[in-house]
Amino acid sequence: MEIPIFTVDAFTNLPFKGNPAAVCLLENKLQDELYQKIAAEMNLSETAFVTKLKPTDSFSSGARFGLRWFTPTNEIALCGHATLASAAALFYRKENPNPVVEFETLSGELQVRQHGESLVMNFPLNKPEVQDFNKFSNVIKATVGDLPVQEVCYCKTTKKLVVRLADTCDRSALTSLSPVAETLLKSESSGKVKSIIITSKGAPTVQPGYDFFSRNFAPWNGIPEDPVTGSAHTVLAAYWSEKLGKKKMLAYQCSKRGGELELEVRDDGRVDIAGRAVVLLQGTLKL
Known part of the structure; x- marks a missing residue:
């Protein structure tokens, strides 16, 4: 069996920036064990598997596909950057002419359309609820140390914990964080939290005018830090839209690779x- 595979840097227009994902184009579904083995072998935060829904479909002309995402350790219900990467493989390498492609996923139907040089994903909005700091104090302190915290929220749907730093904290406070994955796992083992998002208010008056910053740590999914996280921004967009009174926002995820998202x-x-997105590598898996 031969499987076309791509590595794509998502949420960037430069190679080696943004968030890399592997994308496999499948003629037929695989056994679950094989999906996980391939994802572990690729060892990226996510490997996406795009599947034909009908034997007569073509990756070069079809408009609807199946899509699943696997981290090196488990399957997840929603992944933004690997969805963007999947669409990039179809649009940029398979030269799919459709203005919109649709994916059937564990999070329902997701659409991606071309808009100029960008790809636009239509995702569910996941609003978090305010929480008592003390309920999650151990994992918060393991992540941010003594930095002042303004608010803590939790999204039950995505199992993401959002920690907003005080507005006195600038971008450098985020970039200085270096939590230890093993410590995070020990500090939160209930299964309620699958990633912890640290966020702070941006500097919209300073070019390019970011409305907020973030970083995302997800050792519970086998990812010590996810460089740029689309699914996290389904939660962050809901939170910051309400706080800032804005529908349109520009966000920057401050990982070492870094990435920009328009919301x-x-x-x-x-x-x-x-x-x-930048398609960096194209090849064939021979199994």
């Missing part, structure tokens, strides 16, 4: 997440 909260309870 628009829609009236239908969903969010458009736009970014660019």
Whole structure:
């Protein structure tokens, strides 16, 4: 069996920036064990598997596909950057002419459309709820140390914990964080938290005008730090849209690789997440 595979840097227009994902184009579904073995072998934060829904479909002309995402250790219900990467493989390498491609996923139907040099994903909006700091104090302190915390929220749907630093903290406070994955796992073992997002208010008056910053740590999914996280921004977009009173926002995830996301909260309870992508590598898995 031969499987076309790509590595794509998502949420960037430069190689070696943004968040890398592997994308496999499958003629037929695989056994679950094999999906996980391939993802572990690729050893990226996510490997995406795009599957034909009908034997007569073509990756070069079809408009609807199946899509699953696996980390090196487990399957996940939603992944933004690997969805962006999957669309980039179809649009840029398979030269799919459709203005929109749709994916059937564990999070329902997801659409990605081309818009200029960007790809725009239509995702569910996941609003977090405010929590008592003390309920999660151990994992918060293991992540941010003594930095002042303004608010703590939790999204039950995505199992993401959002920690907003005080507005006195600038971007450098985020970039200085270096939590230890093993310590995070020990400090939160209930299964409620699958990633912890640290965020702070941006500097919209300073070019390019970021509305907020973030970093995302997910050792519970086998990812010590995810460089740029689309699914996290389904939660962050809901949070910051309410706090800032804005529908359209520009966000920057401050990992070492870094990545930029354009967000628009829609009236239908969903969010458009736009970014660019670079297809870096193309090859064949021979199994």
